[in-house]
Amino acid sequence: MGSVTLRNIRKSYGPVEVLHGIDLDVADGEFVVLVGPSGCGKSTLLRSLAGLETISAGDISIDDKVINGLEPKNRDIAMVFQNYALYPHMKVRENMAFSLKLNKVPKDEIESKVAKAAEILSLTAMLDRYPKQLSGGQRQRVAMGRAIVRDPKVFLFDEPLSNLDAKLRVQMRSEIKELHQRLGTTIVYVTHDQIEAMTMADKIVVMKDGHVEQIGAPLDLYDTPANLFVAGFIGSPSMNFMSCTAQGGKAVLSNGQVLGAAPAGLGEGQAFTAGVRPEHFVIGSGALDAPVTLVEPTGAEIQFTVDIAGDHVLITTRDRVTARLGDTLNLSVEPGKLHAFDPETGARLGGV
Amino acid sequence: MNPQPRPLYWIGLSIFGLVIATYVLFPIFWLFLASFKTTGELASLPLTFWPVAPTIEAYTALFDTTSQSSQILNWPRLISNSFLVSVSSTLIVLVFGTLAGYAFSRIQFPGRDLILGGLLISRMFQGAALLLPTYRLMNNLGLQDSLLGLTLLYSAFGLPFATWIIASSLREIPFELEESAMMDGASRLQCMVKIVLPLATPALITAAMWHFVGAWSEFAFASILMESSDSKTVTIGLASFVELFTIEFNRVGAAASLVAMPIMLVFFFGQRYFTRGLLAGAVKG
Numbered sequence: 232m233g234s235v236t237l238r239n240i241r242k243s244y245g246p247v248e249v250l251h252g253i254d255l256d257v258a259d260g261e262f263v264v265l266v267g268p269s270g271c272g273k274s275t276l277l278r279s280l281a282g283l284e285t286i287s288a289g290d291i292s293i294d295d296k297v298i299n300g301l302e303p304k305n306r307d308i309a310m311v312f313q314n315y316a317l318y319p320h321m322k323v324r325e326n327m328a329f330s331l332k333l334n335k336v337p338k339d340e341i342e343s344k345v346a347k348a349a350e351i352l353s354l355t356a357m358l359d360r361y362p363k364q365l366s367g368g369q370r371q372r373v374a375m376g377r378a379i380v381r382d383p384k385v386f387l388f389d390e391p392l393s394n395l396d397a398k399l400r401v402q403m404r405s406e407i408k409e410l411h412q413r414l415g416t417t418i419v420y421v422t423h424d425q426i427e428a429m430t431m432a433d434k435i436v437v438m439k440d441g442h443v444e445q446i447g448a449p450l451d452l453y454d455t456p457a458n459l460f461v462a463g464f465i466g467s468p469s470m471n472f473m474s475c476t477a478q479g480g481k482a483v484l485s486n487g488q489v490l491g492a493a494p495a496g497l498g499e500g501q502a503f504t505a506g507v508r509p510e511h512f513v514i515g516s517g518a519l520d521a522p523v524t525l526v527e528p529t530g531a532e533i534q535f536t537v538d539i540a541g542d543h544v545l546i547t548t549r550d551r552v553t554a555r556l557g558d559t560l561n562l563s564v565e566p567g568k569l570h571a572f573d574p575e576t577g578a579r580l581g582g583v
Numbered sequence: 584m585n586p587q588p589r590p591l592y593w594i595g596l597s598i599f600g601l602v603i604a605t606y607v608l609f610p611i612f613w614l615f616l617a618s619f620k621t622t623g624e625l626a627s628l629p630l631t632f633w634p635v636a637p638t639i640e641a642y643t644a645l646f647d648t649t650s651q652s653s654q655i656l657n658w659p660r661l662i663s664n665s666f667l668v669s670v671s672s673t674l675i676v677l678v679f680g681t682l683a684g685y686a687f688s689r690i691q692f693p694g695r696d697l698i699l700g701g702l703l704i705s706r707m708f709q710g711a712a713l714l715l716p717t718y719r720l721m722n723n724l725g726l727q728d729s730l731l732g733l734t735l736l737y738s739a740f741g742l743p744f745a746t747w748i749i750a751s752s753l754r755e756i757p758f759e760l761e762e763s764a765m766m767d768g769a770s771r772l773q774c775m776v777k778i779v780l781p782l783a784t785p786a787l788i789t790a791a792m793w794h795f796v797g798a799w800s801e802f803a804f805a806s807i808l809m810e811s812s813d814s815k816t817v818t819i820g821l822a823s824f825v826e827l828f829t830i831e832f833n834r835v836g837a838a839a840s841l842v843a844m845p846i847m848l849v850f851f852f853g854q855r856y857f858t859r860g861l862l863a864g865a866v867k868g
Contacts, residue, residue, distance in 0.1 A: 304768040316763035330767035
């Protein structure tokens with residue numbers, strides 16, 4: 232069991248408030264990813280949950296028990312650190328057994344737990360090595376093993392993959408996800424990489440400047456971003472934004488061209504920021520003519536950068552479109568895929 | 584950087600080093616050899632370099648409690664005094680230096696870096712400038728001519744530098760290791776004992792060696808503070824020995840060799856850590 236509830240969490244360093252009242256519910260067994268640009272407070276929030284930082288206000292509960300004042304060791308939480316924080320003077324076996332030894336678990340029980348965790352993580356052959364003799368991925372696994380043996384209520388991961396190379400990162404990503412499915416323990420995971428968040432999470436919490444911008448399932452965030460920030464942050468390549476006015480149910484660009492149908496609920500003449508994901512443009516079937524300024528084939532798709540009303544707009548297509556630099560693309564937006572945001576507040580407008 | 588070894592440079596440097604080492608060590612070695620000669624051999628011409636008939640007579644004479652000289656200078660007593668003072672002040676410096684070094688490296692408090700830097704400044708003053716005030720101070724405290732007083736004094740003198748060495752090295756141990764240990768269920772003290780101290784061993788050994796050698800060979804303060812023959816240390820013993828037995832160079836040599844022995848042992852076993860510990864501090868000061 233391990234449900235986590237955060238209520239109005241605030242954290243200040245002197246006069247500077249870095250968390251401005253965070254509310255979050257994590258169900259037992261859920262995989263929640265906190266994501267946001269650096270400095271958004273996601274690591275601070277995680278460390279507050281771990282008990283490594285004190286909070287200025289609010290309540291942190293695990294299984295409905297408030298744990299605000301508890302020492303880290305009394306919270307029944309395990310944490311995997313960004314640089315793994317393996318004890319360099321201990322062998323893998325001792326690293327993994329450390330917490331059990333501190334908690335005076337009987338020796339044979341420690342051995343069986345370590346052996347089991349090592350087997351899950353394919354570390355059995357490494358048990359008598361020192362951390363410095365391991366590769367980055369292996370160290371990462373030892374750090375996870377150290378967490379697993381404790382069988383805690385909640386696992387915390389603080390950017391655990393950022394020190395690995397791209398290929399290993401993808402591999403460890405699926406390993407962590409499989410581990411979660413196997414153990415079923417609640418996980419709170421911090422990353423700045425939205426792809427990690429999208430691929431791993433049951434629920435994503437997008438943070439910015441100490442505020443929660445949106446909480447939701449990965450595809451919900453992708454399909455219905457609550458504001459400009461989430462729209463731009465989630466998705467790679469990211470969403471294109473253009474200034475538009477609603478006229479007769481159409482989204483009209485600043486140069487008078489029609490981008491597409493405006494979402495319902497916008498007032499006539501209302502100015503808004505239109506957002507369209509690169510893959511939601513249809514090439515060759517629209518009223519919008521846009522000159523190509525850059526062509527980038529990636530293999531699976533081709534990325535075109537086009538000029539729409541003075542904005543650089545990125546378009547991706549899986550079709551083998553042969554347009555070249557200087558050609559003009561004929562574009563339209565897939566029905567229902569045009570997002571509207573308030574240019575002032577960034578909040579989502581209309582319904583899609 | 585030139586990846587090719589430059590043999591001439593290294594040969595030259597080694598020869599230069601050997602010359603310097605010989606120049607410095609020859610008198611000491613000669614004295615060491617002299618300790619195995621008889622007074623007769625030392626006085627006879629031509630001078631011999633290697634002992635003709637090696638004997639440990641000079642050493643046994645030092646420890647002969649019935650002899651007249653041991654009434655004046657009781658060598659077993661001198662040696663045990665020196666050990667007592669050096670070892671206990673080393674322990675004091677290690678315990679308090681570690682605690683202070685941990686605080687300096689882990690706890691944010693106003694003026695932290697200034698105070699840590701100040702610890703080094705305290706080493707810039709010549710000890711001689713402190714002789715008189717220290718003498719007055721120890722007198723007022725009733726700690727003159729007392730081994731306890733000397734131990735406390737050496738600890739006070741050694742603590743700043745030991746703290747600095749230890750703090751510098753602890754700063755290089757990532758705090759995340761301790762946070763990780765705290766998550767694993769360790770208390771602050773357990774973090775220190777089980778995680779930090781094992782990783783700081785080179786610095787602790789360096790600090791201990793540095794202090795032990797300094798305390799063992801300290802002369803000035805011991806000579807003004809320790810008056811009675813029961814409380815004297817080896818360095819004072821050696822100095823008065825030279826005055827008393829100038830003619831008996833074999834005994835002087837034996838005494839000097841004995842006094843130098845602990846320092847040589849300390850460096851022999853600890854030099855690996857010694858350079859490493861000092862360098863660790865040097866890189867990040």
